[in-house]
Amino acid sequence: MMLIAITIQLFSFLIIWIPAYFVYKKGVYMLLSGFNTKSKEEQQHLIENGYPQAVGKAMMNSSYLLPAGALLAFFVEPAVAIAVSWVVWMFYFFIRMIMLSKLDNSKNKKRDLSILIGTFAFVILLIGAFLFEGEREPRLTVSNESVSVTGIYGVEWPLEDIKDIALVEDLPAIRSRTNGYSFMERRRGHFSLEGLGRGRLFVHTGTAPFLYMEKDGDFLFVNSKDPGETEQWFYQIREVIE
Incomplete structure (x- = not known):
């Protein structure tokens, strides 16, 4: 179980870190979801505001929470370590994205922010329902x-x-x-x-x-x-x- 937990965390870390690196360090903003659907003018304004750069940085920073979860697995139950690291990652990343929305001046800003908040709320409810059901006595x-x-x-x-x-x-x-x-x-x-x-x-x-x-x-x-x-x-x- 320990080996599986560490493998999952490191693989997940790479999935998030690699595109984040190319966005933040190399300026490959097309890797960001929804960036390609915006007009050239909107894309340029977002770049000038530092929005895609900030999103890439947030992705990189949040990704480090996952290998931290792998280290935590040496001290607590691996399943608990994985769950804790992903919950912390989710809260950090979603809240950071909501804060960064002020840099988004595109015409679809309100729609994108509503989708983000709705997704965050749905995930929270889903996790809460699963934990509630799992904690119920058989x-x-x-x-x-x-x-x-x-x-x-x-x-x-x-x-x-x-x-x-x-x-x-x-x-x-x-x-x-x-x-x-x-x-x-x-x-x-x-x-x-x-x-x-x-x-x-x-x-x-x-x-x-x-x-x-x-x-x-x-x-x-x-x-x-x-x-x-x-x-x-x-x-x-x-x-x-x-």
């Missing part, structure tokens, strides 16, 4: 026909498909996240585990016990912040199955 529901885990990456299994169920004190080592939510001790979604392969987690990694269920070709671990509730889930499912 709920396990048992019926006479199935067991379901609600919330993000939720799943429902027919009882007749369950081959094994156990209450365990230790969670196998997590090798990687394939498609899921990971923050602090929370794991939601698809992960690859040592000795088991790919399966689903709905857990607080630091809170034992864990309810383990297995069916053909799949498995899952789920628990509650309240150990007593996790134990209650186990006995409830075992009673229904038996």
Whole structure:
């Protein structure tokens, strides 16, 4: 996970830094989104005001936050390091772009500023919704026909498909996240585990016990912040199955 986090951050850094370098240092302003659509007169006014140069500089400065996130991954959970660096990058870059809009005197200034603010607000809402859903406690529901885990990456299994169920004190080592939510001790979604392969987690990694269920070709671990509730889930499912 550490290697993946560092690779993602460095690759993202280059994607932002390289065009920013050519804009800021070499004057290749055509690399800026929307610059080509403006008239020659508007382009010249923007250059005289220092707008494309300032945008290129802002891009370069913001890009350094991404390798900083890679360094942070050595001290905290890699997923947290990536998330923090991208959130800081987003706030810095969008706010800087809004401040630089005063240098834009083109006729489409208001439209471009509205799009920028709208995009910023949409991204904030999207991140907030994802974090809210990821932080919600998983709920396990048992019926006479199935067991379901609600919330993000939720799943429902027919009882007749369950081959094994156990209450365990230790969670196998997590090798990687394939498609899921990971923050602090929370794991939601698809992960690859040592000795088991790919399966689903709905857990607080630091809170034992864990309810383990297995069916053909799949498995899952789920628990509650309240150990007593996790134990209650186990006995409830075992009673229904038996």
